[in-house]
Amino acid sequence: MKKRPDLPPRMRGRPARRLTSAAVRGAFELPVCQSCRNVQYPVGEICSACLSSELRWESVPRTGTVLSATVVRHCTEAYFQKQRPILMGSVRLDAGPVAIVRMSADCAKPGERVFISNQLDRSGEAILCASAKSESAVENILRDPNRDIAGKTVLVTGASGGIGRELVSAFRAAGAATIFAAARGKPETASAKYPEIVPVSLDLTDLRSIEAAAAEIGPRVDILVNNAGVTAIAGFLEGKDIEGARSEMEVNYFGTLSMIRAFAPHLKAKRQGVIVNMLSMLAHVCVPSMGSYCASKAAAMSLTQGMRAELLPWGVRVCGVFPTTVDTATSADSPPPKLSPASVAREVIRMIRDGEEDAYPGNIARDLIAALREDPKTVEREMALALPEPE
Amino acid sequence: MQLPRDYSGVVVCTPVSTARTRTTRHTIPWFIGQTLAELVRRSGLSKHDITGLAIASYGLAPDNAASLAEYFKLEPTFVLDIPYGGASGVLAMSRAARAIQAGDTEVVACMAADIAPTGYGIYSNFSSATRDHVYPYGAGGANATFALITANYIRTYDAPPEAFGAICVAQRANGIQHALSMFRSPLSMEEYLSARMISDPLRLYDCVPRCCAGEGFLVMTEDRARSLGLSFVRIAGVVERNSGFGDDPIMSRVGIARDRERLYGQANLEPKDIDFVQAYDDYPVIVMMQLEALGFCGEGEGHRLAREKTLTVDGDLPLNTSGGMLSLGQPGAAGGFLGLNEAIRQLTREGMGALVEDASAGAVSCYGTVNYDRGICSNAAILTAGAVQ
Numbered sequence: 001m002k003k004r005p006d007l008p009p010r011m012r013g014r015p016a017r018r019l020t021s022a023a024v025r026g027a028f029e030l031p032v033c034q035s036c037r038n039v040q041y042p043v044g045e046i047c048s049a050c051l052s053s054e055l056r057w058e059s060v061p062r063t064g065t066v067l068s069a070t071v072v073r074h075c076t077e078a079y080f081q082k083q084r085p086i087l088m089g090s091v092r093l094d095a096g097p098v099a100i101v102r103m104s105a106d107c108a109k110p111g112e113r114v115f116i117s118n119q120l121d122r123s124g125e126a127i128l129c130a131s132a133k134s135e136s137a138v139e140n141i142l143r144d145p146n147r148d149i150a151g152k153t154v155l156v157t158g159a160s161g162g163i164g165r166e167l168v169s170a171f172r173a174a175g176a177a178t179i180f181a182a183a184r185g186k187p188e189t190a191s192a193k194y195p196e197i198v199p200v201s202l203d204l205t206d207l208r209s210i211e212a213a214a215a216e217i218g219p220r221v222d223i224l225v226n227n228a229g230v231t232a233i234a235g236f237l238e239g240k241d242i243e244g245a246r247s248e249m250e251v252n253y254f255g256t257l258s259m260i261r262a263f264a265p266h267l268k269a270k271r272q273g274v275i276v277n278m279l280s281m282l283a284h285v286c287v288p289s290m291g292s293y294c295a296s297k298a299a300a301m302s303l304t305q306g307m308r309a310e311l312l313p314w315g316v317r318v319c320g321v322f323p324t325t326v327d328t329a330t331s332a333d334s335p336p337p338k339l340s341p342a343s344v345a346r347e348v349i350r351m352i353r354d355g356e357e358d359a360y361p362g363n364i365a366r367d368l369i370a371a372l373r374e375d376p377k378t379v380e381r382e383m384a385l386a387l388p389e390p391e
Numbered sequence: 392m393q394l395p396r397d398y399s400g401v402v403v404c405t406p407v408s409t410a411r412t413r414t415t416r417h418t419i420p421w422f423i424g425q426t427l428a429e430l431v432r433r434s435g436l437s438k439h440d441i442t443g444l445a446i447a448s449y450g451l452a453p454d455n456a457a458s459l460a461e462y463f464k465l466e467p468t469f470v471l472d473i474p475y476g477g478a479s480g481v482l483a484m485s486r487a488a489r490a491i492q493a494g495d496t497e498v499v500a501c502m503a504a505d506i507a508p509t510g511y512g513i514y515s516n517f518s519s520a521t522r523d524h525v526y527p528y529g530a531g532g533a534n535a536t537f538a539l540i541t542a543n544y545i546r547t548y549d550a551p552p553e554a555f556g557a558i559c560v561a562q563r564a565n566g567i568q569h570a571l572s573m574f575r576s577p578l579s580m581e582e583y584l585s586a587r588m589i590s591d592p593l594r595l596y597d598c599v600p601r602c603c604a605g606e607g608f609l610v611m612t613e614d615r616a617r618s619l620g621l622s623f624v625r626i627a628g629v630v631e632r633n634s635g636f637g638d639d640p641i642m643s644r645v646g647i648a649r650d651r652e653r654l655y656g657q658a659n660l661e662p663k664d665i666d667f668v669q670a671y672d673d674y675p676v677i678v679m680m681q682l683e684a685l686g687f688c689g690e691g692e693g694h695r696l697a698r699e700k701t702l703t704v705d706g707d708l709p710l711n712t713s714g715g716m717l718s719l720g721q722p723g724a725a726g727g728f729l730g731l732n733e734a735i736r737q738l739t740r741e742g743m744g745a746l747v748e749d750a751s752a753g754a755v756s757c758y759g760t761v762n763y764d765r766g767i768c769s770n771a772a773i774l775t776a777g778a779v780q
Contacts, residue, residue, distance in 0.1 A: 009515055009527045016523035042520035042763050067641045068546075070538035071591040072531035076514060079530075086529040090539050090764060092640050100525050100539075100764060110546055127527060 006271060006315065008079050010123040015043045018057055019118065023126035024357040026138070028062050028118040030095060031055040041097035060095035062116045066130065067092055069108040079122070083143065091116065091130050099128050104141050107132035120144075120355050124312050138354040146274050146317045147355045150175030153220045157182045157202060157259065158228030162328030163278065166345035167225055168197055174349050180217055183228075204228055204255030205247075214262035222270070224263050225348070226256045227278040231293040231330055245292035252296035253303065260307055268314040274352055275311070275318045277304045281365050283322060284372050287383045308357070321348055321359045322369065337364065394656050398626035401488040402616045402777050405434050405609045406732035408743070411571055411720050415506050415603040419451050420462055422504035422605035422722075427463060430500050430607050435619050443469035443499030443610075445487050447479035447724040449513050450505050469496035477671045477759025478768030479503055479727035480606075485629045485772070487610035497611065504605035505723020513723075520763035531590050533673065534598055536761055538590035541676040543641045545592060547691065552592070554694035555675040556583040558710070559596045559717055561702035562672065566714020568704070569744030573600055573720045597675055602720030606728035608735060616778070622739035623777040627752065628657030631770040643691075645677070645758055646769030648684035655686070658752070658773040662686040665773070666750035667737055668708065669730030671758040672715040677766070681756040682710075685771065704745040712737060713744055730755045731772070738776040751776045 012020070015031070022029040031040040033047035034054040046053055069089035075081055087103040091114060099116070107114045107130055114130040117138050121127045129141040140147050154171045158164040159181035168181045172194060182202035200217065203209040230251045232244025256277055267273030282294040283301035301320060308318035325331050327338035339362045347361035360366050372379050407429040409422055423446070431438050444467050446456040454462075456470035469490050473479045480503070487499035514532040516522045529535060544550055563578035578596060586595035616623045630653050635646025647654070655661055662685060670681040679693025687708065688696040700708035713719060713733040716726045734753045736742045747753075756771040 009522075009530065011515065012523050012527075013519050016519075019523075042524050068539040068543040070531070070535055070542060070593075071588070072529040072535045072538075073587075073591070074534060074589045075530040076532055077530035083529075086531070088529050088531060088535055088539075090641060098640050098764060100528050102528055110543070121527065123527075125527060 007123045008121045019126040023118040029057045030060045032058045039095040064091040064093040066112040101128045101130040104131045152222040153178040154223040155180040155221045156225045159183045162341040166341040170345035218266040223274045225276045236291040248296040253299040267316045271315040273316040279320045281324045323361045324364045402613045402623035404621045404623035406735040407607045409605040411602040426605035426607040441500045443496035445471040445483040445501040447473040447503035449723045475760045475768045476724045477727040478757045480731035481757045481770045481772045499610045502607035503725035503728045506603040507601045518762045534590040537674040538593045550694035554697045557697045558675040562717045566718020572718045599716040599721040604722035606725040622780045624738045624774045625777045627773040627775045629772045630654040634767045642765035645680045665754045667747045667753045670756045709747045
């Protein structure tokens with residue numbers, strides 16, 4: 001693995017990488033012995049107390065007590081040299097073990113009770129952080145500039161749709177300096193009311209339209225939200241041709257790909273930036289009645305993973321959002337329950353601010369992803385049953 | 392109390408230390424080869440008489456003791472790699488002595504070497520736990536880890552900075568008399584206290600300078616040493632404790648603190664009989680903990696001892712009489728050999744610096760191998776004067 005002077009160290013063992021997988025969704029999980037309940041840290045695969053090999057990663061209490069603290073003023077990594085002085089400490093976790101942590105200035109006293117958060121660093125790896133503040137505010141202890149929204153320039157595609165409109169207003173409320181609200185034609189937005197909202201004409205199926213937008217506003221954009229999407233709502237065998245499936249792929253996959261290819265050079269040049277791809281829970285599992293849509297979102301999810309790896313060395317964070325059915329015009333015929341577009345937009349803002357990488361808005365999405373992690377086949381069969389009986 | 396079998400019939404001799412350089416274009420085998428050549432030259436042995444190799448080095452991998460045997464065209468019946476850094480000196484000696492007692496080998500060359508570039512970059516991958524859970528938290532290296540331990544010691548026992556300074560100032564006073572010292576002028580308490588912070592509460596002069604060097608000594612039967620006409624020391628006792636006191640949430644004592652009676656019991660000596668102490672001096676707080684473990688004071692009283700006693704070669708508790716790593720630098724894992732080599736020199740009266748008057752017994756304490764939040768290998772030996780040629 002090539003070492004980047006402008007990023008923190010990325011090297012981790014395989015068990016420790018599981019900590020990163022929890023940090024991606026803001027969870028704090030550690031290996032817990034299924035025989036004696038001993039919690040392992042440093043993480044490992046064998047229980048240090050009873051030697052059982054039956055460990056399970058479980059949520060553990062996010063609290064602890066400071067044992068000791070130091071200010072690192074001399075270090076051997078270029079990335080940290082620029083961050084000095086660095087507050088580092090050791091904390092006795094209420095879960096049992098002692099953890100080395102990064103600390104906020106308000107909790108660097110021995111005996112202090114602290115909240116632990118499992119945060120992603122600029123290399124996208126997990127770092128345990130201690131803060132005296134409550135759990136609800138995930139303090140930016142690692143000083144990641146990508147977590148700030150205030151003063152940033154945002155581009156939201158599909159801005160005239162249900163989620164898009166809410167995203168524009170949520171970014172405005174979060175203090176973004178400029179929000180480019182992009183849609184086919186000139187989107188009707190609140191732009192007349194708010195000067196920071198700037199309408200942009202953009203056709204995701206037209207590469208020239210994308211390139212023109214990137215040439216004009218690309219250097220200004222800090223946060224790119226690929227929200228635009230279409231659905232034909234059809235099974236793979238329905239319809240007389242595959243034009244619906246093709247248009248889904250054209251917008252949901254190729255449109256997103258072209259947007260990132262057009263705007264990424266500008267973000268790379270700044271060595272920071274956030275790209276949010278509006279995916280779907282259905283990227284993970286196929287609902288056969290809209291199979292081709294699911295396939296396009298699965299393609300976009302794979303794109304998200306690959307882009308994340310390609311852009312991480314440049315300090316650009318690539319995020320995925322995985323909602324279940326959202327209450328928009330597109331889903332008018334879908335049965336409830338439905339997420340409100342505003343709640344999805346709020347979750348996007350929270351994900352960026354908390355420095356997470358994947359967002360699952362709402363209880364149903366969270367239940368489903370947990371079920372998919374546990375046993376994807378069960379979920380696949382449940383979705384298969386949602387297909388109406390053939391006539 | 393069950394004591395281990397004694398080390399009778401086996402002796403330790405011929406301490407070798409190469410010149411120090413801050414950087415080098417040479418490889419580690421170059422330093423080990425120099426050390427080996429000097430061991431052969433000074434002992435009067437042929438290189439083919441070396442039947443065992445015990446090697447400590449952080450940076451030697453992927454090479455090892457056996458590959459060095461091939462390099463130097465030796466045919467040892469005993470090879471041992473010791474990846475335990477600061478704890479490696481006493482470990483090499485005791486393992487070699489037991490192998491000789493068992494008849495597995497006759498003459499073991501214990502050698503250690505590192506070069507500063509490897510010694511410097513190793514912290515990113517020092518152990519799995521360091522790589523995963525410590526290094527990415529600021530890359531403060533050992534300084535940050537021992538800052539946490541020092542801060543906790545200061546808070547728990549109300550230790551003032553002058554106590555840590557007392558150790559650094561005294562060791563510098565010892566060091567400037569040593570031929571290999573990297574420093575030539577004394578250190579004042581004012582200089583110590585006003586030096587910049589490296590990782591609070593560790594100041595610049597709490598931290599050892601890196602260097603490139605090789606260290607080595609020979610372990611052989613007493614008969615062999617006598618027939619070669621070599622000065623030697625005897626091993627009066629050895630204790631070893633790895634991962635001791637693991638339930639202490641933060642390190643406040645070294646592992647051998649529970650083995651003091653076993654150590655002195657083997658030697659049939661008491662702390663008052665010890666003429667000098669060579670304690671691994673990666674950080675002054677660890678020196679204090681070793682003095683506590685060796686029975687020179689109670690737990691948590693090391694900081695008081697450091698100020699009450701005179702720690703110079705001519706003092707009432709001569710400590711790290713060569714100046715230790717604080718003066719001679721840390722050549723990576725070879726830093727774990729400094730104390731042992733200095734103890735041999737003191738007891739054979741072949742010092743490279745000042746000698747403790749009438750020294751007949753000395754304690755050597757080694758400590759090292761930071762796995763996660765502390766060093767986990769702790770060991771100690773009592774050496775007594777043997778023959779002085």
